[in-house]
Amino acid sequence: MWSPTTSVPRARRELARSVLQVLQRWGYEEQALPPWLDYEELRPALHRFAGEGCKFIGPDGDVRLLLPDATLGVLTLWLEGTWPRSKPVRVAYETEVYRSMGGPWRRLRQVGAELLGVSGPAGDAEVLATAWESLQAVPGLEATVIINHVGIARAIAALAARTAGVDDADDVDAGAEALADRLVQTLARGDFVTLEMILNTTVKSPLSEEVWGWLTFRGSLAEVGERLARIPAGPEKDEVTAILAHLEEVTALAGGPAPLVDLGLLRDLGYYDGFVFQVVAAGAGGDEVVAGGGRYDSLFRAFDTPVAAAGFALDLDILTQAAGDRLPGGPDYVVAARGEGPVLRRAWEEAARLRAKGRSAVLLPLTGDELGEEAAPEGEAAPGTAAGASEVSIKVIVADEKGLHQVEPGSPLGRRVLRSLMDHPAPPPAAGRIRGQAGEVMTDAGQ
Amino acid sequence: MLASKNGERPLTIAVAKGRMLAPAWEVLRGAGLVEGDPPKDLLLVEPQQPGGPRVLIVRSADVLTYVAAGVAQLGLTGKDVLMERDPGPDVQELADLSIGQCRISLAAPAGDAADLLAPGRGPLRIATGLPNIARAYFQSLGRAVTIIPLRGSVEIAPALGLADGVVDIVETGGTLKRHGLVEVAEIAAITTRLIGNAAALRATTSRQLWPLVERLREAGRQVAARRGRAEKK
Numbered sequence: 002m003w004s005p006t007t008s009v010p011r012a013r014r015e016l017a018r019s020v021l022q023v024l025q026r027w028g029y030e031e032q033a034l035p036p037w038l039d040y041e042e043l044r045p046a047l048h049r050f051a052g053e054g055c056k057f058i059g060p061d062g063d064v065r066l067l068l069p070d071a072t073l074g075v076l077t078l079w080l081e082g083t084w085p086r087s088k089p090v091r092v093a094y095e096t097e098v099y100r101s102m103g104g105p106w107r108r109l110r111q112v113g114a115e116l117l118g119v120s121g122p123a124g125d126a127e128v129l130a131t132a133w134e135s136l137q138a139v140p141g142l143e144a145t146v147i148i149n150h151v152g153i154a155r156a157i158a159a160l161a162a163r164t165a166g167v168d169d170a171d172d173v174d175a176g177a178e179a180l181a182d183r184l185v186q187t188l189a190r191g192d193f194v195t196l197e198m199i200l201n202t203t204v205k206s207p208l209s210e211e212v213w214g215w216l217t218f219r220g221s222l223a224e225v226g227e228r229l230a231r232i233p234a235g236p237e238k239d240e241v242t243a244i245l246a247h248l249e250e251v252t253a254l255a256g257g258p259a260p261l262v263d264l265g266l267l268r269d270l271g272y273y274d275g276f277v278f279q280v281v282a283a284g285a286g287g288d289e290v291v292a293g294g295g296r297y298d299s300l301f302r303a304f305d306t307p308v309a310a311a312g313f314a315l316d317l318d319i320l321t322q323a324a325g326d327r328l329p330g331g332p333d334y335v336v337a338a339r340g341e342g343p344v345l346r347r348a349w350e351e352a353a354r355l356r357a358k359g360r361s362a363v364l365l366p367l368t369g370d371e372l373g374e375e376a377a378p379e380g381e382a383a384p385g386t387a388a389g390a391s392e393v394s395i396k397v398i399v400a401d402e403k404g405l406h407q408v409e410p411g412s413p414l415g416r417r418v419l420r421s422l423m424d425h426p427a428p429p430p431a432a433g434r435i436r437g438q439a440g441e442v443m444t445d446a447g448q
Numbered sequence: 449m450l451a452s453k454n455g456e457r458p459l460t461i462a463v464a465k466g467r468m469l470a471p472a473w474e475v476l477r478g479a480g481l482v483e484g485d486p487p488k489d490l491l492l493v494e495p496q497q498p499g500g501p502r503v504l505i506v507r508s509a510d511v512l513t514y515v516a517a518g519v520a521q522l523g524l525t526g527k528d529v530l531m532e533r534d535p536g537p538d539v540q541e542l543a544d545l546s547i548g549q550c551r552i553s554l555a556a557p558a559g560d561a562a563d564l565l566a567p568g569r570g571p572l573r574i575a576t577g578l579p580n581i582a583r584a585y586f587q588s589l590g591r592a593v594t595i596i597p598l599r600g601s602v603e604i605a606p607a608l609g610l611a612d613g614v615v616d617i618v619e620t621g622g623t624l625k626r627h628g629l630v631e632v633a634e635i636a637a638i639t640t641r642l643i644g645n646a647a648a649l650r651a652t653t654s655r656q657l658w659p660l661v662e663r664l665r666e667a668g669r670q671v672a673a674r675r676g677r678a679e680k681k
Contacts, residue, residue, distance in 0.1 A: 194641065281648075288648040
């Protein structure tokens with residue numbers, strides 16, 4: 002990172018802008034989302050946010066909820082009649098959401114999109130493709146795409162329940178349904194210990210082992226297809242076959258890297274009801290989810306406004322952190338004044354001239370030892386050239402009694418100027434890492 | 449071997465220090481992931497073999513924190529930790545390793561134990577280091593209770609008049625007995641669980657993950673059986 006004062010907010014903003022530009026190319030129009038929601042009005046959609054959301058009482062005595070999720074903001078606008086309901090709606094947003102997530106309240110910064118009114122593979126593929134294309138705004142991001150369809154786990158759980166011995170013969174269907182639901186809920190919690198226990202002690206189906214293999218499966222779409230042959234013919238097999246064909250079409254349309262399928266990826270079950278995906282990338286500490294989304298038609302159906310609905314959100318904070326030095330940072334120019342009075346005025350005017358041309362320029366009065374020209378000690382090189390940083394473009398201009406000089410950032414004087422600007426020591430600049438032209442050429446005239 | 453997706457960083461497994469370290473280390477050794485005895489004063493043990501994991505040794509509750517954050521991809525921690533702190537969607541509970549067997553119990557002074565849960569008795573004061581588990585237990589009974597959270601030495605609270613009873617982890621019952629307490633009810637059986645970071649696990653395939661889980665689970669069974677036999681002797 003170039004400097005503690007240049008950066009994280011700027012990098013995050015530029016990242017969001019890049020993503021919004023991608024979405025604009027796909028026809029998504031940016032929309033400001035409401036900062037809070039009416040808790041009672043949205044209660045049927047709140048599910049986990051009822052416990053995790055930041056609630057407060059408005060001046061009218063009604064309970065409000067700070068926006069816990071961008072989709073709920075879009076849902077609110079939809080219910081208010083912001084868009085015509087007969088046409089597809091493409092909404093992009095950059096927003097902050099607030100959740101407790103099992104601990105203290107957290108503010109998450111998100112950028113994302115919602116696609117209303119487009120169902121089937123076209124809708125799912127568009128959401129996946131726009132998410133992946135948006136992530137390309139982060140240079141060098143190594144990520145894995147994981148997909149699933151909630152219907153597969155439901156079908157396999159239904160198969161387990163249908164072939165299980167349900168004790169209450171008068172209520173077989175209800176018992177099987179409840180058992181299947183319990184299996185899916187347990188899988189969604191990521192509790193494989195309980196899942197195995199239910200399969201072995203409650204379900205006791207001859208297919209329990211096969212069901213366990215399905216519910217714990219992680220692999221390619223082709224491998225899911227191979228597994229299909231192992232389950233008996235019936236409504237569940239037909240359902241999984243249809244879903245698999247759907248997923249193949251979605252991934253073929255969306256392009257991008259071959260995804261992994263994780264049948265345990267169910268996200269929030271009260272919310273997502275079809276195609277779901279996550280993108281995992283290496284973060285500062287470990288692997289982190291940088292993007293997630295999917296289809297949630299039932300969310301809108303719960304408000305008697307049925308519409309095909311899908312979307313995704315990127316976590317701006319994690320992505321900015323993951324991007325690290327690869328995101329732009331720092332000013333375009335540093336104008337150093339090696340003196341006071343007329344020298345300082347000369348530097349001041351040059352910085353002002355650069356800013357008037359739309360460049361960012363930092364004025365740096367050099368004082369005391371910084372005025373000297375001797376080389377920086379070995380190993381104390383120019384900051385902002387940390388290992389792994391991509392090419393940093395910064396120009397150093399020095400004002401002295403003779404005039405203005407553009408100096409090579411890697412030169413002793415250039416390094417001294419940059420070290421005066423920021424504290425972080427860094428390895429010596431590798432050839433080509435820092436662009437800058439030495440000489441007494443005046444700054445970017447003609448640029 | 450399950451590899452960390454995070455660049456060249458090796459797979460990191462977090463284990464609890466203290467009394468659980470020795471059996472946890474035995475499990476890792478039984479699964480072929482580490483060698484020798486557990487270190488006495490290291491917090492981070494670098495891989496002992498090519499492609500092996502590094503082992504992070506922290507407090508039991510912190511195992512969950514490290515795994516939830518993705519700093520450790522796998523962790524060994526007690527079921528009590530998972531019950532007390534909702535691990536949320538970032539953590540998956542992969543296997544019961546059978547080691548560290550104990551229980552969470554409600555206990556009270558011997559003279560008061562029989563009437564502790566009697567109908568008509570007023571609100572109870574319960575001292576515990578597991579306030580969420582205790583609260584949920586009494587809610588399930590429909591009983592009013594005042595939870596008094598303590599960080600340790602819970603068993604002394606009734607004798608000093610701070611509480612009517614305690615909810616605590618019981619291994620042999622010896623500590624309760626020494627403080628004049630008897631178990632009123634077992635709330636939950638506890639064992640060590642293998643947990644994993646959901647994001648890290650999502651980026652792996654079944655072929656990479658489940659064989660390793662099975663190796664650890666099998667090693668856990670063997671360690672538990674060995675320790676059980678040793679205790680009987």
